[in-house]
Amino acid sequence: MQLAHAGSPARKKSKWWQSDILKWLLVGLCSLVTGYLIVLMYAQGEYLFAILTLVLVSAGLYVFANRRAYAWRYVYPGIAGMGLFILFPLICTIAIAFTNYSSTNQLTFERAQSVLMQRQFQTGKTFTFNLYPTDNQHWQLQLTHPDSGQLLISEPFSLKTSETQTLKLGVENSPPVGERATLRVVTQNRQALNLIVAKLPEGGELRMSSLRQFSGTSPLYTLDKDGSTLIDNQTQIQYRPNPETGFYQAINADGSWAQDTLSPGFTVTTGWKNFLRVLNDEGIQKPFVSIFTWTIIFSVLTVIFTVAVGMVLACIVQWEALKGKAVYRVLLILPYAVPSFISILIFKGLFNQSFGEINLMLSALFGIKPAWFTDPFTAKSMILIVNTWLGYPYMMILCMGLLKAIPDDLYEASAMDGASPMQNFFRITFPLLIKPLTPLMIASFAFNFNNFVLIQLLTRGGPDMIGTTTPAGYTDLLVSYTYRIAFEGGGGQDFGLAAAIATLIFLLVGALAILNLKASKMNFD
Structure with a gap:
């Protein structure tokens, strides 16, 4: 027995050394692989990705290799994920908003010069x-x-x-x-x-x-002695980098800028230019104000309609005298079970101006065929109808649960006073439902503020506005307007302007999130 006890510490010590060596081998292997990837990213000019990877890997190695940081092992994955998927894209978007980054200006100066020299x-x-x-x-x-x-x-x-x-x-x-x-x-x-x-x-x-x-x-081009001026070997025209436009631009004999430029351009910092364009350029200002106003109206009306329909239907299916309540509940919740993109595409077919079932019915009953996709007012009405259909089941489910929490004594006392069902709804049911629903209504407003899928699948922002600098439509929300600027611009995809508008959207939605937190705190207090 004494020999067994004497040998056990040695065996434990041996196992500890084995596990420790294995740990350091894994740490060393991970360091070598990530170090190689960081060098590759840096060599390719992806400096932000290289720095982010270096910071995250260094912090991860310290946390998982150091016994003193043992408690941080459970927190680090969440912090790293938040930094990688939330903070880093946000920082990149804000950084792009202060540049001329676009489809024609997406290279560094050195890379753009190298491409031109290879022609x-x-x-x-x-x-x-x-x-x-x-x-x-x-x-x-x-x-x-x-x-x-x-x-x-x-x-x-x-x-x-x-x-x-x-x-x-x-x-x-x-x-x-x-x-x-x-x-x-x-x-x-x-x-x-x-x-x-x-x-x-x-x-x-x-x-x-x-x-x-x-x-x-x-x-085609020869680099001058100054290391930046390009000389066209066919025409002998000189091109110099213009730090304001981000292009190699021809110069006149007196040294002034000519109209001719070379592509591709390069990325330069423009300061607040993209934000000022939203305020000063009428071709951007007018559609931006119009789309911002419609986005607010769309979000507010969507919340009002979905809450109103959901609350009324919840009261109906909770009515004790109603027979077959379970069947009605299932049928009314079905729109929530169907994927939204399928419902949107079905409605797009139903609202077809020539062959859709809705126009066929309206034509047979009233002799009218609304232009759902070409008239701005009817297009906006169609979007509100479809979004109400998609959103009311969620509000109905919430209201059904909240109705269970209202004491029956309140309705019994109201019946003794001779109150009608409508008086019960507006004096008892509605006040007791609307307060706990307030944070969810604010969250629904923020969600619909960025409801890109509905607009993209149903109308793609159309009908289009005329006379705008950037592509814009009457049913565009700010998020779809930003997408069209970034990826559908006729004169080049303007990622810098799109990032500036996305930054403004972030600030607005962030303010709504703070308002939501305060409203939630007030309700729970």
């Missing part, structure tokens, strides 16, 4: 070319001289590479053995063929200029 223009004769397969999945390039008809053939090379290849050409009397590659093969390997530089026997370089031709090319 070539044709300077020499044009050679037709063919590809012939060789052994080991290699190919030979055959060029035909446009004047003498000589065959110039390269040594075997591989098309499975992403690096530039320089091929020396030699004069041959006959083409390579084998079947010539089809145009489909050339098209599939076009990216690799664009990286090939063919050197002629007498000197000179050729590059691929079309799917069947190689031509002599030269760099």
